[in-house]
Amino acid sequence: MLAKEGIRGMILDTAELGAGRANFYAKLPGTGGGRAIALVHHMDVVTATPKDWTVDPFAGTIKDGHVWGRGALDMKGHGIIQLMAFIALKRAGVPLTRDLVYVGNADEEIGGLGSRTFIERHPDLVKEIEYVLTEGADTRVEKGKVRWFGIDVGEKLAWWKRMVVKGTTSHGSVPLGDNPVERLVPALNRILAYDTPIRLTPPVDRFFKAQARDATGQERIWLSDAAAALETRRGRAWLLSEPERNALLRTTITPTVLKGSDKTNIIPQEASVELDIRLLPDEDTVAFRRTLERLIADPKIRLEPIGDVAPPYSAPLDTEMFRALERVAGRMLPGVPVATPISAGASDRPYWANAGPICYGIDPYLVELEESRYSVHGNDERLSLKNIEFGLRLYVETVMEMAGGRNGGTAERE
Ligand SMILES: [Zn+2]
Structure with missing residues (x-):
């Protein structure tokens, strides 16, 4: 898909990760006004038991305004939203001041081997990155009401x-x-x-x-x-x-x-x-x-x-990226507070953050708490097309805030 858009993607670390596994990297070069922003996702999913689903969990069926399938929320859907934003920005031909990087990691669900291998083997690529945006947030939607937009800034x-x-x-x-x-x-x-x-x-x-x-x-x-x-x-x-x-x-x-x-x-x-x-x-x-x-x-x-201890991870609140996310959330969800949860569970973020980049977890969609509870790592995982549109806008606007060559104050007034 990226080749068709004139973007060179790199399939990496196949030997280290084993048969059928890889990390993926692509970059849209910026004009050099700042260090890179990386949109990072894990490409693997947990297993699914087809008989417990109302659709084939691996077909990506589009039905009732949703894409259905294992990973729709955790986190192939998120990775595809990032890819759409990446391609949209390339097509729009907007000159970005910062490089925009797209990364897919293998094997997050079984201990983060993909991200750890990527970070270890490609310090040159990691070094260029100032911010990583990935999964991990807890944006809360209950009974149709968005209670808060989450920017997840830490993990126990x-x-x-x-x-x-x-x-x-x-x-x-x-x-x-x-x-x-x-x-x-x-x-x-x-x-x-x-x-x-x-x-x-x-x-x-x-x-x-x-x-x-x-x-x-x-x-x-x-x-x-x-x-x-x-x-x-x-x-x-x-x-x-x-x-x-x-x-x-x-x-x-x-x-x-x-x-x-x-x-x-x-x-x-x-x-x-x-x-x-x-x-x-x-x-x-x-x-x-x-x-x-x-x-x-x-x-x-x-x-x-007992076992490996991940490095500690805690992201600062006072950064350009945090403020950009706050402004974009404020425009897209007027009146909804921005919350900064930390997670009691585990993700790839500690490994990324330990290598240098500042990492935030966001949900680029608004999913009812009830629905994510039964579907993430459960059955009938799905993502609405409306949410894909929401996520695409969230990512494009955030990148534009950070690398669109305007200052935040101007963007806020638009
Ligand atoms: Zn995940």
Whole structure:
């Protein structure tokens, strides 16, 4: 498609990614007024069970004003919207001051191998990029009302640990005083009794302020000034009562896998517990580790890492791109607040951001919360043609704000 438009695309990293897989890169050169903007998506999707769908999940059927198929929302549809914007800008022949880059990555759904390979193998291409726009936002539409437009600026850091203690195995009937279970349980209890500090980060504060806009009464007051609410007993209790909000206000420590003996009358050689720890994006991992060790207070208990830890990711709010997105959202969705959620889940953004670019997650469409809940990674995923038009406009206008050679003030008045 790009070749037909006179744009050279590059299929990359085929050997590293394996059969049938690749990364993709293309560029519209700018006149050199600034560093590149990259429209980035992942090309892979999760699986689908055809019998649970009302259409073939891999046919891309257009029906009832929607494109139906696995990936329509997560995130082939988003990638196609980016491609349409890329081609539209080329066809319009608008001289862009910045380079515009289009990237498709493989394998986001299974650990980000595609983006990690791309970043590692093409530092020259990554170095040119100042901003990455990709998935990850939480624009909220409920009962036809757009409650907020999300610019996602962070991700909590999955910092998984295993607490392990060794002891002396023996018969349960004659305890020797070196049972690892008896050492592990009190240490785990000390961790569970610990209230991780509540910390209102600027993006979360902004996110709550956006939620306040259509709240009422006391809740509106608490959401619009969460810092003050957290100082009061009732305000604090209310803010923390919703699990999603609680998770945005603090690091969480959740014990999940617990292992000791597999027989009642055997004292095991070793006992362990796995902790699903989710750090706030800007948490100091060294200091947090010290806190954990202080709580454990037992030199025989080791803390082992589980899996790879992604780099921390947190995007600044005070950037040209953020302001451009705010202006475009303001024009397209008058009166709708811009919110800055951070995500408790994981995406490719930490890898990109760690390599230099400032990354934002956006939804280039307005999809009912209910609908995305059942269809993303579920069944009958679909994207309306109206939303494709919306997304195309959102991307084209954002690129024009950033690289159209006008300053934002002029664009705002148009
Ligand atoms: Zn995705």
